[in-house]
Amino acid sequence: MKVLITGGAGFMGSNMVHYLLGRQENVEVVVLDKLTYCGNLENLRDLDGNTRYHFVKGDIADQKIVDEVVGGGVDVILNYAAETHVDRSILDPTAFLYTEIIGTYNLLESTKKFGIKKMVQVSTDEVYGSTVDGLFTEETRFDPSSPYSAAKAGADHLCSAYFKTYGTPVVVTHSCNFYGPNQYPEKVIPLFITNLIEGKKVPLYGDGSNVREWIFTEDHCSAIEMIIEKAASGSVYNIGTDYRISNIELTQKILALMGVGEEMIERVKDRPGHDWRYAVDHTRLTQELGWRPRVDFEEGLKKTIAWYREHEAWWKPLKSGAYLEYYKQNYASKGHMV
Numbered sequence: 001m002k003v004l005i006t007g008g009a010g011f012m013g014s015n016m017v018h019y020l021l022g023r024q025e026n027v028e029v030v031v032l033d034k035l036t037y038c039g040n041l042e043n044l045r046d047l048d049g050n051t052r053y054h055f056v057k058g059d060i061a062d063q064k065i066v067d068e069v070v071g072g073g074v075d076v077i078l079n080y081a082a083e084t085h086v087d088r089s090i091l092d093p094t095a096f097l098y099t100e101i102i103g104t105y106n107l108l109e110s111t112k113k114f115g116i117k118k119m120v121q122v123s124t125d126e127v128y129g130s131t132v133d134g135l136f137t138e139e140t141r142f143d144p145s146s147p148y149s150a151a152k153a154g155a156d157h158l159c160s161a162y163f164k165t166y167g168t169p170v171v172v173t174h175s176c177n178f179y180g181p182n183q184y185p186e187k188v189i190p191l192f193i194t195n196l197i198e199g200k201k202v203p204l205y206g207d208g209s210n211v212r213e214w215i216f217t218e219d220h221c222s223a224i225e226m227i228i229e230k231a232a233s234g235s236v237y238n239i240g241t242d243y244r245i246s247n248i249e250l251t252q253k254i255l256a257l258m259g260v261g262e263e264m265i266e267r268v269k270d271r272p273g274h275d276w277r278y279a280v281d282h283t284r285l286t287q288e289l290g291w292r293p294r295v296d297f298e299e300g301l302k303k304t305i306a307w308y309r310e311h312e313a314w315w316k317p318l319k320s321g322a323y324l325e326y327y328k329q330n331y332a333s334k335g336h337m338v
C-alpha cells in the first residue's frame with residue numbers, strides 16, 4: 001500500500017510517517033510538504049535512505065504538483081497539511097484559506113480523477129465551536145470561532161459535498177488537541193515546557209479557565225490507522241480521549257513536573273474569540289471500529305517533557321527564528337527536493 005501523507009514534515013504528520021513505516025512492512029510513504037515554518041525535515045531525518053519513504057516539496061494549493069504526486073500511483077491519501085496555529089490565523093488568515101480550502105479541494109479533485117481508494121481529511125474538534133457543558137457528536141452543527149477553524153470547517157464541508165455529489169471516497173475526522181514530541185513550540189504545551197527549560201515565565205491567556213481535551217501522538221496515529229483499514233467512504237469520526245482539563249490545571253501540572261512554582265505563570269491578555277471548552281464524544285469510533293486511547297495523560301506529559309529536555313537542538317533554532325537558515329545550510333544542497 002502506498003500512502004501519501006501531506007504535511008508529513010509537521011508534528012502529527014511526521015509521527016504518522018514513523019508510525020506507519022514502523023508497523024506495516026508492506027507500506028510505502030510519500031510525503032508532500034510545503035515546508036512552511038512548521039514543516040521540519042529534522043522530523044524525518046532518520047528516514048534518509050529508507051527505500052519505503054519518499055519526500056516531495058510542494059504546496060497542496062498547487063493542483064499541478066498534487067496531480068503529479070497523486071497520479072504517480074497512490075492508494076490512500078492522509079491530509080495533514082494545514083496552517084494550524086489559531087493565533088496566527090487571527091493575525092493573518094490568508095495562508096489558512098489557501099492551504100485548508102484550495103489545498104483540500106485539489107486533493108479531492110485528484111482523489112476523484114485518479115480513482116484513489118481512500119482520502120482521510122484530518123480535521124479538528126474546533127469546527128464545532130465551544131460548548132459550555134455538552135459533548136460534540138458528529139452531528140453537532142459547525143460553529144467555528146477563528147479564521148483557522150472556519151477554514152478547516154470549509155474544507156470539511158467540501159469533503160462532505162464531494163462524497164454526496166461524486167461518491168468521492170473521503171473520511172473526515174474531528175480530533176481533540178494533540179500533544180507529544182516534535183510539536184512546534186508555539187502550541188501551549190511545548191511553548192510552556194521550553195519556556196521553563198529556558199527559565200522564562202509561561203504566558204497564560206485570560207483567567208486560564210478554558211478547557212481542552214488532549215490526545216497523545218500514538219493514540220491519534222492508531223485512530224487514523226484504524227480509519228484507513230475500516231472506515232466506510234463518506235463517514236465522519238470524532239477522535240477524543242475524555243481527558244479534559246482547564247489551562248490553569250494543565251499549567252500547574254507542567255510546573256509541578258518541572259519542579260517550579262506558580263510564580264512562573266504570567267497572566268496575559270486573552271485570545272480574541274477564545275473558545276472556552278472543547279469536549280468530544282468519540283462513541284462512534286469506539287463502538288464501530290473498536291478504537292480506544294491507551295496513553296494516560298500524566299504518562300504522555302512526562303514523556304513529552306523528557307523529549308523536550310533531551311532535544312534542545314531541535315527546538316532552540318525554532319524559537320530563535322534561526323531554523324530557516326539552519327535548514328538551508330543542512331538540507332538545500334544535500335539532494336532533497338527543496
Ligand code: NAD
Nearest residue numbers: 007009010011012034035036039059060081082084177178
Ligand atoms: P503542524 O502545523 O505541525 O504541521 C503542518 C504541516 O503542514 C507542516 O509540515 C507544513 O509545512 C505543512 N503545510 C502547511 N501548508 C502546506 C501546504 N499548503 N502544502 C503542503 N504542506 C503544507 O500540524 P499539526 O499540529 O501536526 O496538525 C496536523 C493536522 O491535524 C492539521 O490538519 C490540523 O488542522 C489537524 N489537527 C491538529 C490538532 C492539534 O492539536 N495540533 C488537533 C486536531 C486536528
Ligand code: TDX
Nearest residue numbers: 084085086124126177186187188189203204205210247
Ligand atoms: O501562550 C499560550 N497561552 C495560552 O494560555 C498559548 C499558545 C495558548 N494558550 C491557551 C489557548 C488555548 O485555550 O492554551 C490553549 C491551547 O492553545 P493552542 O496550543 O494554541 O491550541 P488550540 O487553540 O486549542 O488549538 C489546537 O488544537 C486544535 C491546535 O493548534 C489546532 O491546530 C487544533 O485544531
